[in-house]
Amino acid sequence: MAIAQRFEPLFRPRSVTFIGASKSPMKWGFIVLSNLINGGFKGKIYPVNPKESEILNLKVYPSVDEIPEVSDLAVIVTPPSSVPPLIEDCLRKGIRAAVVITAGFAEVGEEGRKLQRQMADVARSGDMILVGPNCNGIMSPNWSLYPMMPPVFPQPGPLAMVTQSGNVGNSVVSRGMARGFGFSYYVSSGNEAHLGVTDFIEFFGEDPQTKVILSYVEGIRDGRRFLEVARRVSRTKPIVMLKVGETAAGARAALSHTAALTGSDATFAAAARQAGIIRAGDMDELFNIAATFIRQPVLKGRRVGIVTVGGGWGVLAADACAKAGLDVVQLPEETMKELNSILPPWWSRGNPVDLVAGMRAGDIRNSLEALLRCPQVDGVIVLGAMGAAPKQEEGPTSFLSLMAMAGGNLFEDVPQLIDKYRKPILLASDTFFGGIEWGRDMSAALGDKGLVCYPLPNHAAVALSSLAQYGEYLRENGYQ
Amino acid sequence: MAIAQRFEPLFRPRSVTFIGASKSPMKWGFIVLSNLINGGFKGKIYPVNPKESEILNLKVYPSVDEIPEVSDLAVIVTPPSSVPPLIEDCLRKGIRAAVVITAGFAEVGEEGRKLQRQMADVARSGDMILVGPNCNGIMSPNWSLYPMMPPVFPQPGPLAMVTQSGNVGNSVVSRGMARGFGFSYYVSSGNEAHLGVTDFIEFFGEDPQTKVILSYVEGIRDGRRFLEVARRVSRTKPIVMLKVGETAAGARAALSHTAALTGSDATFAAAARQAGIIRAGDMDELFNIAATFIRQPVLKGRRVGIVTVGGGWGVLAADACAKAGLDVVQLPEETMKELNSILPPWWSRGNPVDLVAGMRAGDIRNSLEALLRCPQVDGVIVLGAMGAAPKQEEGPTSFLSLMAMAGGNLFEDVPQLIDKYRKPILLASDTFFGGIEWGRDMSAALGDKGLVCYPLPNHAAVALSSLAQYGEYLRENGYQ
Numbered sequence: 001m002a003i004a005q006r007f008e009p010l011f012r013p014r015s016v017t018f019i020g021a022s023k024s025p026m027k028w029g030f031i032v033l034s035n036l037i038n039g040g041f042k043g044k045i046y047p048v049n050p051k052e053s054e055i056l057n058l059k060v061y062p063s064v065d066e067i068p069e070v071s072d073l074a075v076i077v078t079p080p081s082s083v084p085p086l087i088e089d090c091l092r093k094g095i096r097a098a099v100v101i102t103a104g105f106a107e108v109g110e111e112g113r114k115l116q117r118q119m120a121d122v123a124r125s126g127d128m129i130l131v132g133p134n135c136n137g138i139m140s141p142n143w144s145l146y147p148m149m150p151p152v153f154p155q156p157g158p159l160a161m162v163t164q165s166g167n168v169g170n171s172v173v174s175r176g177m178a179r180g181f182g183f184s185y186y187v188s189s190g191n192e193a194h195l196g197v198t199d200f201i202e203f204f205g206e207d208p209q210t211k212v213i214l215s216y217v218e219g220i221r222d223g224r225r226f227l228e229v230a231r232r233v234s235r236t237k238p239i240v241m242l243k244v245g246e247t248a249a250g251a252r253a254a255l256s257h258t259a260a261l262t263g264s265d266a267t268f269a270a271a272a273r274q275a276g277i278i279r280a281g282d283m284d285e286l287f288n289i290a291a292t293f294i295r296q297p298v299l300k301g302r303r304v305g306i307v308t309v310g311g312g313w314g315v316l317a318a319d320a321c322a323k324a325g326l327d328v329v330q331l332p333e334e335t336m337k338e339l340n341s342i343l344p345p346w347w348s349r350g351n352p353v354d355l356v357a358g359m360r361a362g363d364i365r366n367s368l369e370a371l372l373r374c375p376q377v378d379g380v381i382v383l384g385a386m387g388a389a390p391k392q393e394e395g396p397t398s399f400l401s402l403m404a405m406a407g408g409n410l411f412e413d414v415p416q417l418i419d420k421y422r423k424p425i426l427l428a429s430d431t432f433f434g435g436i437e438w439g440r441d442m443s444a445a446l447g448d449k450g451l452v453c454y455p456l457p458n459h460a461a462v463a464l465s466s467l468a469q470y471g472e473y474l475r476e477n478g479y480q
Numbered sequence: 481m482a483i484a485q486r487f488e489p490l491f492r493p494r495s496v497t498f499i500g501a502s503k504s505p506m507k508w509g510f511i512v513l514s515n516l517i518n519g520g521f522k523g524k525i526y527p528v529n530p531k532e533s534e535i536l537n538l539k540v541y542p543s544v545d546e547i548p549e550v551s552d553l554a555v556i557v558t559p560p561s562s563v564p565p566l567i568e569d570c571l572r573k574g575i576r577a578a579v580v581i582t583a584g585f586a587e588v589g590e591e592g593r594k595l596q597r598q599m600a601d602v603a604r605s606g607d608m609i610l611v612g613p614n615c616n617g618i619m620s621p622n623w624s625l626y627p628m629m630p631p632v633f634p635q636p637g638p639l640a641m642v643t644q645s646g647n648v649g650n651s652v653v654s655r656g657m658a659r660g661f662g663f664s665y666y667v668s669s670g671n672e673a674h675l676g677v678t679d680f681i682e683f684f685g686e687d688p689q690t691k692v693i694l695s696y697v698e699g700i701r702d703g704r705r706f707l708e709v710a711r712r713v714s715r716t717k718p719i720v721m722l723k724v725g726e727t728a729a730g731a732r733a734a735l736s737h738t739a740a741l742t743g744s745d746a747t748f749a750a751a752a753r754q755a756g757i758i759r760a761g762d763m764d765e766l767f768n769i770a771a772t773f774i775r776q777p778v779l780k781g782r783r784v785g786i787v788t789v790g791g792g793w794g795v796l797a798a799d800a801c802a803k804a805g806l807d808v809v810q811l812p813e814e815t816m817k818e819l820n821s822i823l824p825p826w827w828s829r830g831n832p833v834d835l836v837a838g839m840r841a842g843d844i845r846n847s848l849e850a851l852l853r854c855p856q857v858d859g860v861i862v863l864g865a866m867g868a869a870p871k872q873e874e875g876p877t878s879f880l881s882l883m884a885m886a887g888g889n890l891f892e893d894v895p896q897l898i899d900k901y902r903k904p905i906l907l908a909s910d911t912f913f914g915g916i917e918w919g920r921d922m923s924a925a926l927g928d929k930g931l932v933c934y935p936l937p938n939h940a941a942v943a944l945s946s947l948a949q950y951g952e953y954l955r956e957n958g959y960q
Contacts, residue, residue, distance in 0.1 A: 104826040167791070244792075250796075253828075253830070256834065309647070311645055312645020315725065316648065316730075317733075319730030321729060351733075402505075430654060458762050
């Protein structure tokens with residue numbers, strides 16, 4: 001069966017059977033059902049609970065058998081021991097996909113492991129696909145499908161995420177939402193009784209709506225197949241991964257969390273590199289790096305130019321670039337001359353190009369373009385140009401107006417400049433000055449263009465370095 | 481002269497002479513003056529500009545000479561070549577402190593260096609103190625004094641910052657404001673023609689309102705004195721420092737920024753360690769670590785307990801703790817028994833104590849206290865308990881109510897538990913679910929108690945490790 005077709009009942013179900021629906025607002029059986037409803041799912045929802053007749057204005061069925069329709073998807077939140085027989089009910093009914101949110105399986109010991117195996121065996125026996133157990137749900141925003149524990153409703157977009165931790169997954173999705181980015185899919189794979197990280201990376205690889213893949217991984221169960229799939233997918237789509245269990249303490253924690261065996265980090269690191277996987281150091285990096293790939297071209301070399309409104313951010317960026325393996329290149333005579341002709345006499349006369357709070361209209365944009373034109377510069381980081389945000393005319397003080405004037409239409413221009421020069425342009429700036437709502441609006445407006453304003457210069461440096469790494473991988477393997 | 485007395489005209493001036501006042505809203509001479517006014521300064525302000533008679537409803541004087549009063553402090557924003565004679569005017573008038581915001585001195589070359597030397601010589605000849613040039617201002621919130629380039633008005637509080645970069649300084653102060661923390665003083669020391677980082681650390685060390693010192697440093701000009709002062713101050717107050725120029729690229733950038741010679745990082749690192757200085761890796765860390773010292777006791781050992789609402793955050797925290805040199809200790813039999821008696825059967829049976837989204841009332845609080853009681857645990861990190869925020873009753877969904885129930889009065893209880901057990905309790909959680917305003921309110925309410933909710937588990941691990949490092953320093957030197 002083609003991959004897209006296999007995942008159809010999971011991500012594009014016509015109706016959903018919800019097993020374990022509850023009337024108590026403090027139970028997951030109520031909260032997950034609410035989120036499914038509030039997410040705007042267009043199909044029918046059939047709650048199941050033998051003791052209730054109506055929940056949240058939906059008719060409740062005593063069992064799966066008695067539902068008048070065959071749903072494509074079942075969502076299950078009942079206690080562990082009830083799950084394997086319920087999966088049998090679903091299979092008998094003709095349901096082709098299940099998300100088991102319930103925890104208390106392989107991660108808690110031998111009995112749980114047995115239950116988990118039973119559940120997976122049932123599913124496999126009938127060609128059913130199964131997500132979980134011990135997960136916090138899935139999302140398919142293009143289908144308005146959000147059967148999730150927390151109330152998170154990202155818009156549709158180019159990011160797809162598979163995560164072995166639901167709460168890490170949420171944290172990353174929430175970051176995306178705060179920055180105006182949308183998701184094609186989200187899967188909390190939990191204990192991976194049946195489908196796992198590899199299956200979803202493979203599916204995302206073929207999905208036309210997905211441009212970049214995010215993953216949080218504790219342990220890989222099928223190393224060989226995983227690397228084979230990752231190698232294939234990363235030819236066309238970057239796979240960004242937060243892999244934990246680097247330390248003994250982390251490995252122990254992972255074992256008790258999802259029963260994952262993390263394995264040797266050195267071995268994983270080497271294999272991941274060969275498969276083109278880009279590793280992130282924490283949740284911020286995971287989101288930042290992934291978002292960078294949406295709109296930015298890969299770096300052709302490692303030579304970086306930096307434009308900064310203030311010196312300190314420039315120094316921090318220079319240090320961070322060097323630590324990330326990038327070369328804060330000494331600018332050639334010609335570019336220096338050009339900058340001298342553009343900028344006031346007090347500019348830094350070097351790279352970073354520091355405008356020293358000069359703030360004349362056009363200086364930021366013109367310096368940026370001088371660096372983009374320079375053949376010795378492969379990509380540019382622009383620091384502190386937050387005043388170029390939309391709605392700058394509403395800025396509370398003349399300080400913001402000044403910043404806005406200095407920034408000009410920078411945020412409008414950046415996408416065009418990226419396309420014109422085929423070089424990445426990364427923005428990093430504080431957004432505090434305008435208030436948090438203003439920062440949120442600016443982030444959202446940038447997100448609509450596929451751009452991020454990184455909150456720290458080192459975040460931009462790490463993201464730029466990832467563009468270099470992926471570019472090197474593609475070239476070394478003859479994919480580009 | 482006693483230190484406090486020497487800095488009196490700078491931080492508690494009765495009136496301020498503002499040289500270079502401008503009517504143009506896009507000039508720093510207008511913006512800085514506006515900020516001084518908007519900050520609520522109680523004393524008189526005397527703008528100076530030979531071409532104007534009134535700016536922002538203030539009478540403008542043609543020269544310093546013609547001002548009817550002797551101000552304690554002058555703020556100067558006029559072009560570089562005008563500054564040395566103006567400092568002479570100030571000195572002649574009897575003004576005892578000056579903040580020179582103007583850039584274009586030693587950082588741009590020989591001529592600037594000469595001007596800077598002249599300016600400093602004038603100040604020294606008359607026992608005047610001088611901040612800058614090439615700085616973005618100072619703040620003395622207890623005195624409602626904010627002569628600053630950007631409009632940032634932190635409330636008074638226990639943090640004091642000295643920074644060789646104004647824009648880095650702002651970024652850090654803004655972080656503090658966003659988290660509900662106040663500042664006793666802020667100094668952007670710029671090129672340090674006269675006063676530098678060492679002088680302000682010495683002053684902060686003796687200032688009764690300051691509990692923790694933050695610093696951003698590119699280069700130290702007086703290494704021996706700096707270490708002597710730092711050693712003395714760090715006996716009683718933690719000095720947290722972001723020191724840049726670790727790499728050649730960063731060192732070059734620092735030279736063109738503030739004409740600072742960064743020196744060898746290895747040499748600095750060794751000296752800093754001996755002086756009890758706690759180094760931060762970026763701006764987030766600088767704020768996070770400093771804020772941690774306000775309310776948390778130092779760690780007595782490096783053994784950490786972790787309580788988490790969800791597994792993934794626990795694994796990330798365990799990895800981060802191990803990387804930060806902390807020991808995610810295996811819990812003794814007795815504590816395991818206690819936890820077994822408190823928690824539902826599906827808990828992780830180890831450290832991290834993972835509640836697996838169990839969310840029963842009291843579980844978080846009871847687990848936390850079990851870990852605090854355990855003699856093998858020196859400090860605890862609590863992850864994901866964001867629902868315990870104030871105003872939880874206004875949460876938009878039953879998800880937030882559930883989180884609030886699970887968290888109980890945790891945020892109220894933490895300060896008491898810290899005092900009862902004399903062990904640090906660090907909180908890390910997302911705050912996205914409730915919306916950004918809710919996150920801000922939660923942060924502010926925690927800030928009022930001197931607590932931070934770190935946005936990432938690794939931030940909490942690094943902060944906890946700093947508490948361990950400082951504790952070790954104090955004990956090794958017999959200060960505690």
